[in-house]
Amino acid sequence: MKPNAHDELINGSLLHQSVTERLDTAEANPVALDNELLELIFDLYDDDRDFPYQKIRKFSIGEILTYLQATHRYYLTKKLPEIEQSLLHIFSRYGKTHELLAELCFFFNDYKNDLIEHVKMEEREFFPYIKRLVKAVQGDMPKEEIAELLATASIAQFTDHHDSIEDELKEVSIIIKRYSEYETTPLPYRVFLNQVELFELELRKHAIIEDHVLVPMAEELEKKLRGQ
Ligand SMILES: [Fe+2]
Numbered sequence: 429m430k431p432n433a434h435d436e437l438i439n440g441s442l443l444h445q446s447v448t449e450r451l452d453t454a455e456a457n458p459v460a461l462d463n464e465l466l467e468l469i470f471d472l473y474d475d476d477r478d479f480p481y482q483k484i485r486k487f488s489i490g491e492i493l494t495y496l497q498a499t500h501r502y503y504l505t506k507k508l509p510e511i512e513q514s515l516l517h518i519f520s521r522y523g524k525t526h527e528l529l530a531e532l533c534f535f536f537n538d539y540k541n542d543l544i545e546h547v548k549m550e551e552r553e554f555f556p557y558i559k560r561l562v563k564a565v566q567g568d569m570p571k572e573e574i575a576e577l578l579a580t581a582s583i584a585q586f587t588d589h590h591d592s593i594e595d596e597l598k599e600v601s602i603i604i605k606r607y608s609e610y611e612t613t614p615l616p617y618r619v620f621l622n623q624v625e626l627f628e629l630e631l632r633k634h635a636i637i638e639d640h641v642l643v644p645m646a647e648e649l650e651k652k653l654r655g656q
């Protein structure tokens with residue numbers, strides 16, 4: 429087994445587990461996803477190099493949005509609170525003796541707010557715009573309303589501002605790693621670091637689906653409507 433194969437295996441199965449978990453988060457109303465789509469998402473989580481995105485694009489935008497929204501809910505109600513809990517746990521144990529923790533807490537708090545903002549913008553503006561494009565293409569919208577819709581927003585506008593929120597999270601690992609050069613890292617830090625790195629990977633996959641699946645599909649609709 430390669431040195432990292434074990435980690436990859438663990439991270440891989442943890443990521444699969446997290447994909448399934450997010451669909452069950454809304455306990456009263458679990459999200460049902462097409463099995464084939466779920467398999468493709470697992471494949472993408474395993475390896476996104478040369479991924480055949482067109483295989484996912486054949487599903488409806490509605491399904492893709494359902495998955496992405498379940499993911500947003502999972503981040504805000506489960507992942508972020510979990511990571512924050514770990515950080516508080518470390519802070520209560522090492523806060524007095526480890527100066528790094530204050531920096532880390534400040535940084536994480538800022539990061540959390542940025543991520544919440546990012547998700548809220550998508551839920552309030554980006555996704556509703558796409559849903560209206562779908563409605564327009566289906567013929568459920570008067571011509572004047574379509575013209576207004578296309579005049580007030582565009583996919584390009586959103587993609588210009590779709591920042592890679594996962595890159596910022598890298599800073600957390602950098603802070604911890606920088607610190608580890610001087611002292612041995614206490615175990616809870618390492619657990620926290622692992623959690624953060626896994627989440628970073630998770631966000632990266634999420635952004636890939638938004639950028640390489642959702643955006644091209646929505647652009648296709650826009651093109652159709654503008655050509656009418
Ligand atoms: Fe998102």
Ligand SMILES: [Fe+2]
Nearest residue numbers: 550590635638
């Ligand atoms: Fe995003």
